[in-house]
Amino acid sequence: MYxxxxxxxxxxxxxxxxxxxxxKRKISLQNIFIxxxxxxxxxxxxxxxxxxxxxxxxxxxxxxxxxxxxxxRGRRKLFLAFSLLINLGLLAIFKYYNFFIENWIDxxxxxxxxxxKHTMNIILPxxxxxxxxxxxxxxxxxYRNKMKPTKNLVDxxxxxxxxxxxxxxxxxxxxxxxxxxxxxxKFNYSYAQSGIHLIIWGLFxxxxxxxxxxxxxxxxxENYEQYNGLTLAIGAIYFAFQIYGDFxxxxxxxxxxxxxxxxxxxxxxNYPYFARDIAEFWRRWHISLxxxxxxxxxxxLGGSRGSVAMKVRNVFIIFIVSGFWHGANWTFLVWxxxxxxxxxxLLLANRNRNNLENxxxxxxxxxxxxxxxxxxxxxxxTCAWIFFRADSISIAIDYLKNIFIRFKFKxxxxxxxxxxxxxxxxxxxxxxxxxLHRNFEHPFVGKLRWLKIIFVLIMLVTLxxxxxxxxxxxxxx
Numbered sequence: 001m002y003x004x005x006x007x008x009x010x011x012x013x014x015x016x017x018x019x020x021x022x023x024k025r026k027i028s029l030q031n032i033f034i035x036x037x038x039x040x041x042x043x044x045x046x047x048x049x050x051x052x053x054x055x056x057x058x059x060x061x062x063x064x065x066x067x068x069x070x071x072x073r074g075r076r077k078l079f080l081a082f083s084l085l086i087n088l089g090l091l092a093i094f095k096y097y098n099f100f101i102e103n104w105i106d107x108x109x110x111x112x113x114x115x116x117k118h119t120m121n122i123i124l125p126x127x128x129x130x131x132x133x134x135x136x137x138x139x140x141x142x143y144r145n146k147m148k149p150t151k152n153l154v155d156x157x158x159x160x161x162x163x164x165x166x167x168x169x170x171x172x173x174x175x176x177x178x179x180x181x182x183x184x185x186k187f188n189y190s191y192a193q194s195g196i197h198l199i200i201w202g203l204f205x206x207x208x209x210x211x212x213x214x215x216x217x218x219x220x221x222e223n224y225e226q227y228n229g230l231t232l233a234i235g236a237i238y239f240a241f242q243i244y245g246d247f248x249x250x251x252x253x254x255x256x257x258x259x260x261x262x263x264x265x266x267x268x269x270n271y272p273y274f275a276r277d278i279a280e281f282w283r284r285w286h287i288s289l290x291x292x293x294x295x296x297x298x299x300x301l302g303g304s305r306g307s308v309a310m311k312v313r314n315v316f317i318i319f320i321v322s323g324f325w326h327g328a329n330w331t332f333l334v335w336x337x338x339x340x341x342x343x344x345x346l347l348l349a350n351r352n353r354n355n356l357e358n359x360x361x362x363x364x365x366x367x368x369x370x371x372x373x374x375x376x377x378x379x380x381x382t383c384a385w386i387f388f389r390a391d392s393i394s395i396a397i398d399y400l401k402n403i404f405i406r407f408k409f410k411x412x413x414x415x416x417x418x419x420x421x422x423x424x425x426x427x428x429x430x431x432x433x434x435x436l437h438r439n440f441e442h443p444f445v446g447k448l449r450w451l452k453i454i455f456v457l458i459m460l461v462t463l464x465x466x467x468x469x470x471x472x473x474x475x476x477x
Contacts, residue, residue, distance in 0.1 A: 049128075094124055
């Protein structure tokens, strides 16, 4: 069930009606209904995996209760390790089993030892990386005495399976979302209005920007040997906006949908392509994941404290693990390593927190220095995205190499019957809209709010239909 489908629209209208009009101010019944709706939503893809999310929920619910009753630190750590083993074990089996087996066999083959492959036809459960991290953060926070475990299984299960953000985030902490499930929710018109605005803007990001780019990206990356360097560079830029519009669009729809039900989810994107360095990019991109790794991996490892060797180690661990979290392919590991190399000089020079405030707060246009910083950061990020998108490391390297050695200032006509630069105007418009509203959550603010909403809705109806609907990229993670 996709956010950009008629099926979801009908589903949510039904959920909204029963939630507010039938179960009004009945918290326990609302939470039961949210849980049922979430399981219906998740089971729409494959009902068999409902048992998996239910199992993870039960394991961490009871382990957290057990941890809080034990005073002995060694035994508490044992139960935490049990939670980590089960959750990460399930993730490893469903997401990484074949990757490890195939690479193990390939490693032996390099020494002339041929082994038979016993890989399994494993289907990756949608959203497993997201809800696994949610349940893990809960048990870790209980172990650290940062929160008390809930004794209400329905509330906890609703937190784990909360359908707006279940399959692609934001990755919510129990300390933030669970208390919202345990108190009365009242319908707030202005809050709901902001939710609708986020949904409309998220649909624009996904349907108009991301899906329009996807058509070009798929053709250029799949046939990159046929095109000149200019087309390949444009294809990389299109993918940068495809993955941004796709993922930020999903997050905004999720946050907006949750607001219509009276919940506040954390912001997941904050105009990342206006970042002035890689450190700022990661403070603005997939915020829920980057802060999760910061709090549960980077800081426990020592963070930016200690010797230079420890700092280097910690940076590479967090970025490579972040890359591996995205998928079982060496391309994701290299993508993570590239960002580690780009981030490390800033950390070692103590410049990783130089750009904490929004850019050009009181100015319409950035300074030349800021423009250079934004542009150079975007180029570096886009080059790294090539590894993220390519099927293999060798293809990514070949793609990058061909940008330079086959560069011609020639606009090519693609087999999809469109010129390679046709989207440039739409991308420029998108950048301009985001720049003018970079200090706001979404563009629908100010006196021209309704005019902007009408304009976006027209774009959804026209270009949205033209773009051809695509799956959300992060569903595969």
